[in-house]
Amino acid sequence: MTRAQRSLYIWLGLAAVLIAFPLLAPVLPLQPTIGMDIPHRFAGPSAANWLGNDEYGRDVLSRIIWGARASLAVAFGSAFCAAVIGTILGLLGGYFRGITEVLAVRSTEIVICLPPLLLAMLVITILGAGVLTLTVALTILFVPNYTRVVYAATLQTGGLDFVKAQEAMGTHPLKILARTVLPNIVPPLLVQFSLTVASGILLESGLSFLGLGVVPPAPSWGLMIRAARAAMDQQPLLLLWPSLALAGTVLLLNVICDRLQDVLSPKTAARGGAAWLRRQIKRTPDAPAPEVPLLKIEDLSVGVALEQGSMGLTKGIAFEVKPGETMALVGESGSGKTLTGLAMTGLLPNALSVTGGHAWFRTEAGVVDLAALTEEEFGPLRGNDISMVFQDAAAALNPVHRIGDQLAEIIQCHRPMPKQQAEAEVVELLRKVGIPDPERRIRAYPFELSGGQRQRAMIAMAVANAPKLLIADEPTTALDPTIQAQILRLFAKLKEDNPGMGVIFVTHNLAVVKEIATHVSVMYAGQVVEQGTVEEVFADPRHPYTKALLASVPESDAERLESIPGTVPQPGAMPEGCRFAPRCGHAAAACAAPQPLLDTGEGRTTRCLRWADLWKDVA
Amino acid sequence: MLRYVALRVLIALVLVWLVSTLVFLVLHLVPGDPAELLLSAGNTAPDPEAVAQLRSQMGLDRPVLAQYAAYIADLTHLDFGVSLRDQNPIAPELALRLPRTLELILAAAVIASLIGVPLGTLAAMRDGGWSEKLVSLLASAALSTPVFVVGTTLVLVFAQWLGWISAGGYVPLAEDPLRHLSLLAMPAVTIALPLTAVMIRMTRASVLEVLEKDHVRTARAKGLARGPIIRRHVVRNALVPVITVLGLEMGTLIGGTVLVEYVFNWPGLSGYLVRAVEARDYPEVVGIVLVISFLFVLLNLLIDITYAVLDPRVKLAK
Numbered sequence: 015m016t017r018a019q020r021s022l023y024i025w026l027g028l029a030a031v032l033i034a035f036p037l038l039a040p041v042l043p044l045q046p047t048i049g050m051d052i053p054h055r056f057a058g059p060s061a062a063n064w065l066g067n068d069e070y071g072r073d074v075l076s077r078i079i080w081g082a083r084a085s086l087a088v089a090f091g092s093a094f095c096a097a098v099i100g101t102i103l104g105l106l107g108g109y110f111r112g113i114t115e116v117l118a119v120r121s122t123e124i125v126i127c128l129p130p131l132l133l134a135m136l137v138i139t140i141l142g143a144g145v146l147t148l149t150v151a152l153t154i155l156f157v158p159n160y161t162r163v164v165y166a167a168t169l170q171t172g173g174l175d176f177v178k179a180q181e182a183m184g185t186h187p188l189k190i191l192a193r194t195v196l197p198n199i200v201p202p203l204l205v206q207f208s209l210t211v212a213s214g215i216l217l218e219s220g221l222s223f224l225g226l227g228v229v230p231p232a233p234s235w236g237l238m239i240r241a242a243r244a245a246m247d248q249q250p251l252l253l254l255w256p257s258l259a260l261a262g263t264v265l266l267l268n269v270i271c272d273r274l275q276d277v278l279s280p281k282t283a284a285r286g287g288a289a290w291l292r293r294q295i296k297r298t299p300d301a302p303a304p305e306v307p308l309l310k311i312e313d314l315s316v317g318v319a320l321e322q323g324s325m326g327l328t329k330g331i332a333f334e335v336k337p338g339e340t341m342a343l344v345g346e347s348g349s350g351k352t353l354t355g356l357a358m359t360g361l362l363p364n365a366l367s368v369t370g371g372h373a374w375f376r377t378e379a380g381v382v383d384l385a386a387l388t389e390e391e392f393g394p395l396r397g398n399d400i401s402m403v404f405q406d407a408a409a410a411l412n413p414v415h416r417i418g419d420q421l422a423e424i425i426q427c428h429r430p431m432p433k434q435q436a437e438a439e440v441v442e443l444l445r446k447v448g449i450p451d452p453e454r455r456i457r458a459y460p461f462e463l464s465g466g467q468r469q470r471a472m473i474a475m476a477v478a479n480a481p482k483l484l485i486a487d488e489p490t491t492a493l494d495p496t497i498q499a500q501i502l503r504l505f506a507k508l509k510e511d512n513p514g515m516g517v518i519f520v521t522h523n524l525a526v527v528k529e530i531a532t533h534v535s536v537m538y539a540g541q542v543v544e545q546g547t548v549e550e551v552f553a554d555p556r557h558p559y560t561k562a563l564l565a566s567v568p569e570s571d572a573e574r575l576e577s578i579p580g581t582v583p584q585p586g587a588m589p590e591g592c593r594f595a596p597r598c599g600h601a602a603a604a605c606a607a608p609q610p611l612l613d614t615g616e617g618r619t620t621r622c623l624r625w626a627d628l629w630k631d632v633a
Numbered sequence: 634m635l636r637y638v639a640l641r642v643l644i645a646l647v648l649v650w651l652v653s654t655l656v657f658l659v660l661h662l663v664p665g666d667p668a669e670l671l672l673s674a675g676n677t678a679p680d681p682e683a684v685a686q687l688r689s690q691m692g693l694d695r696p697v698l699a700q701y702a703a704y705i706a707d708l709t710h711l712d713f714g715v716s717l718r719d720q721n722p723i724a725p726e727l728a729l730r731l732p733r734t735l736e737l738i739l740a741a742a743v744i745a746s747l748i749g750v751p752l753g754t755l756a757a758m759r760d761g762g763w764s765e766k767l768v769s770l771l772a773s774a775a776l777s778t779p780v781f782v783v784g785t786t787l788v789l790v791f792a793q794w795l796g797w798i799s800a801g802g803y804v805p806l807a808e809d810p811l812r813h814l815s816l817l818a819m820p821a822v823t824i825a826l827p828l829t830a831v832m833i834r835m836t837r838a839s840v841l842e843v844l845e846k847d848h849v850r851t852a853r854a855k856g857l858a859r860g861p862i863i864r865r866h867v868v869r870n871a872l873v874p875v876i877t878v879l880g881l882e883m884g885t886l887i888g889g890t891v892l893v894e895y896v897f898n899w900p901g902l903s904g905y906l907v908r909a910v911e912a913r914d915y916p917e918v919v920g921i922v923l924v925i926s927f928l929f930v931l932l933n934l935l936i937d938i939t940y941a942v943l944d945p946r947v948k949l950a951k
């Protein structure tokens with residue numbers, strides 16, 4: 015039994031105990047609910063009358079228990095009748111569609127346009143007050159809720175294969191409905207039922223309170239509150255008891271409904287909200303900052319926090335970017351290249367965090383460790399010294415703000431200036447990234463731009479404050495080939511305009527690497543496996559994985575490499591030794607030990623201990 | 634935008650017509666003779682003479698279609714007929730009381746938004762923390778306590794015990810603005826309470842969803858501080874679904890108004906309605922129910938338009 019189920023049963027049990035009182039009222043030793051006992055008017059709680067006596071001297075406790083019968087009878091009665099009628103209408107409408115659908119489903123929806131209490135009052139005007147009238151009125155009110163829920167569920171189940179199969183076998187439609195569809199709509203019906211019972215109790219007591227529901231002297235919570243209101247200066251406690259009973263019952267029903275929903279559709283989303291909103295403890299650096307020209311990543315690891323502990327996703331990433339260089343991080347999806355980019359800017363998704371290593375970065379104020387900054391400390395750096403271009407510009411731009419405002423925001427955030435001046439700068443920026451008619455385009459919303467233009471706007475945003483380091487995460491992947499080529503040319507042009515800017519370009523596309531990057535780090539299963547200049551790595555790969563990558567149609571745009579047999583190992587099941595070993599044609603006994611990144615001279619590294627042998631093979 | 638608004642207005646008009654038809658049908662769908670039903674009380678059969686008189690008075694002796702045509706024709710120039718009790722025309726009474734009810738609803742909606750949205754946002758930002766648990770608990774309690782219990786308790790505490798404000802009543806704004814507002818406060822707060830709870834729950838869910846969106850990460854990548862991110866890129870986007878729910882909740886809200894006006898003696902539509910239902914004055918009840926339902930449709934129309942202003946994509950879709 016899960017926690018959610020246990021919780022539901024506890025609440026249901028409590029409800030059952032409470033319901034037992036009104037159900038057993040006739041056999042409980044309760045005092046009479048009608049009649050008068052003038053000497054005991056407004057008497058407070060006593061041994062004989064635990065909750066005291068009301069304005070006629072009647073026992074409050076027994077009136078509350080008997081009053082529950084009225085509320086529950088009306089609420090359960092109308093919820094049940096409405097469930098039966100609504101289910102039938104919803105089933106018919108959802109299963110047979112066409113004209114039945116219009117008659118059964120659409121017609122009931124008009125009822126929803128009428129405020130619930132009003133419809134009930136209309137019915138009461140015609141039929142006169144009383145328990146029966148109330149039940150009729152509430153039934154009419156609740157039918158549409160059930161019809162809608164059942165209709166939606168029936169549409170879903172109706173399309174399922176096993177229903178279709180029965181249809182094909184010539185089973186009578188009514189039998190199909192009863193046997194296969196009905197059981198499937200039970201969960202939403204249960205939720206609806208608990209909702210309508212709560213709402214029925216509220217409406218019944220409300221109408222009785224107005225004097226339009228249960229007819230006195232029969233007890234009802236609404237009537238008791240009505241009477242207590244008139245006498246509240248004499249005995250305020252009389253107001254308390256029925257109010258508590260009423261609010262408590264509705265609260266109980268609402269809690270049961272919530273628990274029911276938890277059990278029926280368990281929420282998968284992790285609780286805890288956004289990690290970046292939580293207070294972060296400032297970390298003291300555990301190593302002195304080295305002198306770095308721009309960026310030096312040392313032994314950086316990212317892990318995901320799980321219930322069983324943390325699981326490593328990337329391990330020991332290391333590379334360096336000097337001003338003016340473009341480092342390509344290349345690998346299949348799942349290699350950890352995007353995570354590495356996000357870790358450097360503190361933008362990792364909620365459950366993920368940096369578990370070790372450093373990312374030294376030179377700022378005006380000296381060298382800082384990007385892997386140890388808090389959200390506050392990141393503020394002045396992000397969008398100013400380091401900026402990012404994301405893969406999916408359509409999602410990365412805020413849909414409800416104009417392009418111009420979103421760009422002006424990043425400028426004004428780091429360089430406060432009047433709105434007009436920022437706007438002029440935005441127009442210039444958009445012109446620079448090749449968006450036609452920028453004076454008008456700044457008024458446009460993201461959805462009004464083409465995919466290519468959105469990515470251009472995204473890039474304009476990233477270079478708005480002339481960053482020292484630009485991290486581009488698959489910026490061309492979502493675009494079609496002609497646009498891709500244009501965007502790559504744009505990056506090259508921006509590089510010319512700002513020659514000191516370092517770029518990290520995350521991609522899976524080797525053709526893109528060749529066109530845009532000066533250096534490359536090949537990533538596999540969360541590790542860097544080979545590094546060097548683009549020219550040298552492409553001409554002379556020193557890791558079997560790189561070699562296979564280059565061999566497998568460099569022009570191809572596939573996210574996964576089909577031409578290398580086997581698959582990338584899952585994060586939880588990494589081989590002890592070389593992570594590429596299961597797919598490597600050159601694997602030897604020594605490969606079963608963990609592989610360090612080996613220096614192969616000329617500033618190049620590889621994570622393959624057999625690289626020299628293999629190199630000789632080629633030579 | 635203009636086309637969108639025109640379409641929404643058209644839909645609203647169709648809804649008004651459908652609701653009017655439904656209200657007309659209720660009397661005729663209930664089994665039994667309408668005039669007899671309206672005069673019946675308990676098990677005693679009504680006086681046949683009175684039944685005949687009521688029948689001719691309400692035009693029930695004409696064919697149903699003719700009745701319907703006359704009913705709709707009257708409605709098009711806002712003629713709601715005359716009361717059965719005193720033969721007074723109903724429309725002027727409605728016109729007098731409608732603004733007072735409207736004022737209550739608007740005040741409650743403003744209070745609920747001003748409290749519900751920030752608290753809901755807070756609950757989402759502190760998801761799982763003690764402040765979120767406290768806010769959620771308060772919201773559940775507010776949703777489970779009927780408005781008339783809340784109203785009566787407020788009267789007991791603030792009027793009877795503390796004596797800060799009078800228990801209820803109404804003074805026109807022009808006569809004494811301060812007193813008008815002080816009398817408005819308690820009923821408005823009472824109606825606002827459950828609505829605030831709904832706003833809190835919705836805002837929380839909606840903010841949690843928006844926080845997961847890519848554009849929030851972009852906002853962080855820009856280097857914006859928490860405040861502007863939450864205001865401009867989270868709450869602003871989260872409001873769109875919240876507004877929709879506000880529209881759906883209007884029905885319950887307006888229903889709640891009936892009880893609250895009664896508790897605080899606020900001379901809006903509901904005191905009138907309660908008396909009309911007690912007297913079983915059918916034309917009056919129909920008039921009030923129709924006016925409130927039209928109001929409901931109108932408010933939803935306004936919400937649809939707000940929706941389009943908040944989310945530019947809406948204008949093009951649908």
Ligand code: SF4
Pocket residue numbers: 557558559592593594595596598599600601602605609621622623624625
């Ligand atoms: S270390 Fe061994 S298994 Fe790994 S890539 Fe080199 S040869 Fe292949």
